[in-house]
Amino acid sequence: MKTLKQMDRGALSDALDHAGQRTTPQREMVFSILLDERNHPTADEVYTRTKSRMPTISMATVYNCLEALVTCGLVKQVNIEREPTRYCPNLSPHAHFHCRETGRVYDVPVPEGMMKDLVKVLPGNYSADSVELVFRGHLEKGKTK
Amino acid sequence: MKTLKQMDRGALSDALDHAGQRTTPQREMVFSILLDERNHPTADEVYTRTKSRMPTISMATVYNCLEALVTCGLVKQVNIEREPTRYCPNLSPHAHFHCRETGRVYDVPVPEGMMKDLVKVLPGNYSADSVELVFRGHLEKGKTK
DNA sequence: AATTTGATTTAGAATAATTCTAAACTATAT
DNA sequence: ATATAGTTTAGAATTATTCTAAATCAAATT
Ligand SMILES: [Mn+2]
Ligand SMILES: [Mn+2]
Ligand SMILES: [Zn+2]
Ligand SMILES: [Zn+2]
Numbered sequence: 415m416k417t418l419k420q421m422d423r424g425a426l427s428d429a430l431d432h433a434g435q436r437t438t439p440q441r442e443m444v445f446s447i448l449l450d451e452r453n454h455p456t457a458d459e460v461y462t463r464t465k466s467r468m469p470t471i472s473m474a475t476v477y478n479c480l481e482a483l484v485t486c487g488l489v490k491q492v493n494i495e496r497e498p499t500r501y502c503p504n505l506s507p508h509a510h511f512h513c514r515e516t517g518r519v520y521d522v523p524v525p526e527g528m529m530k531d532l533v534k535v536l537p538g539n540y541s542a543d544s545v546e547l548v549f550r551g552h553l554e555k556g557k558t559k
Numbered sequence: 560m561k562t563l564k565q566m567d568r569g570a571l572s573d574a575l576d577h578a579g580q581r582t583t584p585q586r587e588m589v590f591s592i593l594l595d596e597r598n599h600p601t602a603d604e605v606y607t608r609t610k611s612r613m614p615t616i617s618m619a620t621v622y623n624c625l626e627a628l629v630t631c632g633l634v635k636q637v638n639i640e641r642e643p644t645r646y647c648p649n650l651s652p653h654a655h656f657h658c659r660e661t662g663r664v665y666d667v668p669v670p671e672g673m674m675k676d677l678v679k680v681l682p683g684n685y686s687a688d689s690v691e692l693v694f695r696g697h698l699e700k701g702k703t704k
Numbered sequence: 705a706a707t708t709t710g711a712t713t714t715a716g717a718a719t720a721a722t723t724c725t726a727a728a729c730t731a732t733a734t
Numbered sequence: 735a736t737a738t739a740g741t742t743t744a745g746a747a748t749t750a751t752t753c754t755a756a757a758t759c760a761a762a763t764t
Contacts (some may be wrong), residue, residue: 433742435740436730436731436732436740436741437619438730438731438740438741438742440741440742441741453719456721457721457722458721470742470743471742471743472742472743472744473722473743473744474723474742474743474744474745475741475742475743477721477722477723478741478742478743479742480659487732491640493638493639493640493641494638495600495636495638496644496721496750496751498720499641499721499722500719507588509680511685511687517560520685522681522682522685523680524680525680528680532692533694535654535667535668535669535670535673536656536667536694537667538698538699539698540656540665540667540694540696540698540699541696541697541698541699542656542695542696543695543696544692544694544695545692545693545694545695546691546692546693546694546695547677547690547691547692548690548691549677549678549681549685549687549689549690549691550687550688550689550690550691551685551686551687551688551689552686553684553685554683554684554685554686554688557684566716578713580712581710581711581712581760581761583712583713583738583760584758585712585713586712601750602751603750614712615713616714617713617714617715618714618715618751619713619714619715619716619752619753620712620713620714622750622751623712623713623714641721641722641750642750643749643750643751644750644751664758
């Protein structure tokens with residue numbers, strides 16, 4: 415995909431607007447990069463990919479754009495162990511699987527309502543606004559994805 | 560608790576031995592510190608507490624000891640967002656709750672078998688050896704623990 | 705007991721992801 | 735046109751952690 419689909423462009427403007435932030439070419443490009451290949455890239459990977467299409471962009475700007483996208487709710491940060499933060503534009507409730515062999519991170523769809531049900535294990539005085547479920551292991555050979 | 564209980568001392572020696580590592584005063588002290596106050600301290604906090612009872616210990620040694628304890632399976636690392644790694648000597652399956660207000664991390668007991676059941680959401684070609692469940696939110700006033 | 709061996713501890717340097725700073729740039733509002 | 739405020743940018747700073755190399759220690763062997 416060379417550019418942002420009209421739908422995504424609209425969602426981006428709306429979300430940024432709602433958070434009092436401007437829509438800029440850099441933010442559009444970074445968002446487009448994230449949507450284009452959803453393999454939980456690190457900031458550095460986003461930088462490399464973005465730079466190939468917008469050679470003047472800086473690392474600082476990539477971090478700034480990613481932060482803007484996270485702030486306005488279009489992207490989630492995924493932290494696994496002490497590795498660099500990864501970025502995920504998948505907004506539906508899902509878990510993550512981290513393969514020890516390849517280091518790759520995969521989205522794992524979960525049954526409807528499961529993430530919300532998990533908070534039921536919390537004692538009454540705990541109130542959670544986010545639930546994070548991460549598996550670690552390996553992918554059997556055969557399917558690589 | 561001034562020193563390691565006999566039970567814990569034995570578990571420590573056995574576990575270190577099994578991993579081909581020696582039992583040292585520093586490792587015993589660090590382990591004792593972790594067991595004594597189970598509030599998921601960071602390496603830095605462990606360093607401070609340990610230093611008060613063993614003034615010559617160094618930060619490098621604290622990291623080394625913590626790594627030894629993790630390697631031999633007596634302690635788990637807990638990573639939350641980009642914060643410094645925390646250390647948890649609770650070996651029973653449990654979840655974690657991270658309070659946004661205080662920054663503190665709490666153990667959340669889960670029903671028997673729940674952590675193991677969670678892996679059932681994984682497609683057949685995924686095989687997980689660890690499951691991590693983290694909630695984020697806040698503790699209602701009243702009980703602070 | 706003295707010596708060898710290898711693991712451990714230690715101080716300090718190095719690393720690396722991220723954040724910060726301040727100047728240049730851009731877009732919008734007046 | 736000018737002012738204002740947000741954004742981008744390069745590079746410096748930060749910081750948790752790892753690495754390095756020398757000193758220490760403890761077990762094993764002579
Ligand atoms: Mn991995
Ligand atoms: Mn917090
Ligand atoms: Zn994801
Ligand atoms: Zn814990």
